[in-house]
Amino acid sequence: MARTVPADTRVKGSASTAPERRVLEECCGNEIPGPLPDEAVLRKVIAQLKGFADPTRLKILCLLADREVCVHDLVAALGITQSGVSHQLRALRDADLVIGRRSGRQVYYRLADEHVRQMLSNALSHGAEGRATK
Incomplete structure (x- = not known):
């Protein structure tokens, strides 16, 4: 009511x-x-949280936490194909979590902004704490 x-x-x-x-x-x-946040805001937050919900995407976000990294180095660090990395980067770009920059033949990625860095830091800290107490 x-x-x-x-x-x-x-x-x-x-x-x-x-x-x-x-x-x-x-x-x-x-x-x-009330009221609850606008539906458009809720959809964007859901899309962003989905970016954190995949193990490979989360690893990419961790690798980008403090530096800009080229796709070639992401492939080497993750041990998956360039196609696989590109697919995950596309999902992260679509969720506004990362930004790419082309330099010659290389594309470098970084976290989109400080909000994303803080979300990642909070998620990792919370995950490291273990189970919540009752």
């Missing part, structure tokens, strides 16, 4: 012309503030 919250309960700093926000009421009586 949802109800409308008066404008004076908006988050501090929100625009005064913003519509009233909706609050979902959970069966336990707790309030869950």
Whole structure:
């Protein structure tokens, strides 16, 4: 069930012309503030997280964490074909996780921005922590 919250309960700093926000009421009586992120934003986040969900793509992201690397070196480091690396790089580009730069016959890749580097760092740190406590 949802109800409308008066404008004076908006988050501090929100625009005064913003519509009233909706609050979902959970069966336990707790309030869950809304609204949810825009569907387009959710789709982009899902695509980005899929980039992290494949072992080869995650290894590529790790190799690019601190430096720009050419495709040839990625092939050597991963031990897979150039076609295989290119396929994974295409998926990472489509998810806006990496950026390529051509220099002569070589293409060099790097992480798209600091947000991606932070996502990778957080994911690796969280994975290294082990199981969450109850």
